[in-house]
Amino acid sequence: MSATATAATIPPTRPASSRPASVAAAPRAAAGLALTERVAGQEQLLPAPLLGLLVSLHRAIEPERRARLAARRERQAAFDAGALPDFRADTVAIREANWKVAPIPRALQDRRVEITGPTDPKMVINALNSGAQCYMADFEDSTAPTWRNLLAGQRALAAAVDGTLTFEADNGKQYRLRPYEERAVLIVRPRGWHLDEKHVRIDGEAIAGGLFDMAVFAWHNARTLMANDRGPFFYLPKLQSMEEAALWEAALSHVEAMLGLPHGQMKVTVLIETLPAVFEMDEILHALKDRIVGLNCGRWDYIFSYLKTFRAHADKVLPERGQVTMTQPFLRAYSELLIRTCHRRGAHAMGGMAAQIPIAGDEAANEQAMARVRADKLREVTAGHDGTWVAHPALIPVARAIFDAHMPTPHQHHVLREDVHATRDDLIRPSEGTITREGFENNIEVCVRYMAAWLDGNGCVPIHWLMEDAATAEIARAQLWQWLHHSDPRGRHADGSPVHLADGTVIDFALFERALAALPGRLGDTAALPGGSRIPEAIALLDELTRACQLVEFLTLPAYARID
Template sequence: MCQALRAVELELPPQELKEEFDILLNAQSLLFMAELVSTFEEEVEQILNQRIARKVHLNLTGELPKFSEDTAHIHSDKSWRVHPVPKRLQRRHVDIGDLAPCDTERFKQGLSSPAQGIQVDFDDGNCPTYYNQIKGLCNVYKVVHNQFADVPPISQAPLLMLRPRAWNMVEHNMMVNGKEVPGPLFDFGLLMFHNGQLLFQNDSGPFFYLSKIECYKEARLWNKIFLWTEEKLGLPFGCIKATVLIENILATFEMEEILYEMREHSAGLNCGIWDYSASFVNKFGHRPAFLLPDRSKYVNMEKRFLKSYMDLLVQTCHRRGALATGGMAAQLLPPQGKDSALYRRVLATVTRLKLLEIRAGVDGFMVYDLDLIEPMQRLFQMHTSGENQLLEIRDDLSVTPADLVTMPAGGVTLYGLKYNISVGILFIEAWLTGRGHFFYQGQVEDSATAEISRSQVWQWIRHRARLEDDERVVTRALVKSLAQEVGTETLLTAVHMFLEVVQKSQFPEFLTTYLNLDHTFLSSQNTRPQLETTDRLKHKL
């Protein structure tokens, strides 16, 4: 034990979090973390290297993804199914999305809401400062151990769908064997060590969302981690359940394999359209044939490539007995009230988009605004029957590789260019001040929308796209002038960083990786963020 603990190095937290730090990082949990990381760190590195190799192969060959012949036996075997999920997972029509648990006020509001689940987000909607991670992890601990007096007990509260960071993120404040710890292992390990038993005993988990998986081998690694953890903590085989977010074009061609690898632990698959759209630029953006048009005007779930992606996800899940969940409604209902024209217009927009997902066969989706929970639950009840839509097999569909990689028609608008520049800059500014999301033009923006925004600007510069408005070419000079219009003196650092990212010759794989390794962010690791809740925002509007 002493030898294992000597392999662990920890930065001390801010003084105000000493109690939380002592709860989370005691001798027993550190021993568990040392064993977890030592067991799997090499495989995590292999996964990241395989991603690089696969990208290089695609670049050198000019190939496009396809359904693999090597795994044809998985597709052809019609008999296998994922293991059934616990009763409480079977009916989750509306979850709350992007809820960073370091925001104690919003976390408590979500726990007292009528939502059926909460995406407890250490990833897209969260900025992983040391303060945010320790505060968020301890808030989950307090919820599970019923230490919040003014929220329901864990057995009655909405399910906690715990979302650790993705493989590309590292935890700067813990080292094992002389190396920084993979971010997802830091989050997952502490969440499981402190909460796994109680969640299971209360029929409330442990349940997870897994972000940014690119292939079935990454799902296989997570499954190994689950099995190891269940054995180490004395939990029943298969009690951990995870929903894999399909937010990468390469993963779309391996959805059946991903379910197969995780069949004992699968809670299904999820659609995330903005990370998914950004992945096209990530993998193929240097190719002119993959010029993605203005997302504000031409990219939505009614277009062939996104509709095919959702249709295939639902069909794949339901064939194998797995739940299929849709994306998150980012819109915020305005404070003017239900009688205002703006309120009715926003609600009608959300209703139309979510009805598309319901009709596609999803078993649930997410909203950010808590005031949207009940209207969307009623929408589900009006258009479906029963706990889910697992019986909607969709055998009428036949989705081809061409369907999945056909870019929508359309061009670039000045509005869309300005919007993407604004979102990219404001996200970087939010990140540098310890926030993983922010509010802009009536909706929440997070790393997913920042990824698609900066991806499109990079690609439009790269291919010298023309504006529909006035035939101007999107150049570095034009982007720089528009960025300076967005940036005040307080945003200068964010403007400079945004311009650096969109001007790079080689596309940076993840914006969050770039930011997480930047010295400006590292110097503010212990900073307490100034969180802006939707309630406070609505009072300002």
């Protein structure tokens, strides 16, 4: 548990009177369930009725989750064999029909600026007090899923919903929540379908991490949030198909029934952050139409998904990640098609993340960074997006000024973007650019420093004035694999030439080994870095992942076995 979590004042659980009235009808026994880890206060946070709900939910959803993950593997095998993603022929009727999603709740009408981050108490207080319209509390890409982190995050959010969360820093500074009406609207992001929660085993199987995150949060907070017209609200990550969206619909409906909530009470926004999903946006909206309020351009995971989808395609090698910006044609087509699709269906089209953080002590560099943020947000709002993301509170007024100047209404559903006609080829055409030595070495540094921090329990790390999380680290990791394996004799560019740096140096494993060996010297004293003691372990893990004959699906899968 982080120091911030231990210093927080967090009630162990919510008073019984604030739980859904019908929760007593949920199974009180949890036969078949085993918890493999123990932390203080666990019994209060995970009482028997909640464990019974988890058992019921797992048994209802797990068989189809396994089927969906198998379908992902089959689809990726087809891509590896040369197939290309495309719009589905069997769902033309959904795309062509005129239908709308359910009305959007008042609390989510205006989402012009959202802040995201992990769920430690200090972050929760600062984010809710930040002045943003919404705060996405993230159990996924910015949280390392140690058992302590997960339970501390659930306690912090429950106390925040109650309005009782406080925090005392090591220097004695006190943090308290602002009055209810001044706080950002809370939206929780559970983990994706691919991630297990290994500490909760039901019938000998690990429960899905996302089901655990969603159900625990809803069990503790649904009634209070519903009474205040605040949800519960969720962000759903890394979906690849309408069937995966339908599985979330089944899971959310199951929990609503168990807790006595009206159908559709729990609202969701879906992140379009995989390449296959961009071809099924209408279908995903339709599968969740009773509860979905929008789609979000999860740009960093989307770039990672592009790399992963085309891992075997030598003609889809991308330049260094700093050059793969939203102005590149394939990313612009993705964001504009998302706007057109959402607004046709009465849903929000949310923009992407500004990962910059203020650069202290260098006014000129800081102004250049803020200028990039302003240009990015201006692109989003003038294209028709209804809101945007930032990673740091200091960027909220920057983003808000742009959206206020160009979006006087709560959203832009009236901007239909009927001029957008994104084809399959528009959405998969790779961007052009170069790979500099600095970009190559920066990818190695980001991977190692992020993985070391993650292994040490920290899932959100500032590196070179950017807030890095699992998504940005995945881009760096996947690019290293792609560049190296398409320079190796097993794979080359479409014209037969190896991948090389801008100075002509061929990118090969000898270059990688030299850069990896030189990294500790470049980092200097690692004691002050997040997870500094685990730098050697992270170097070994990156070496293993990069040398693998096939790109590993997610770095968090092998890394998860190394925590707790």
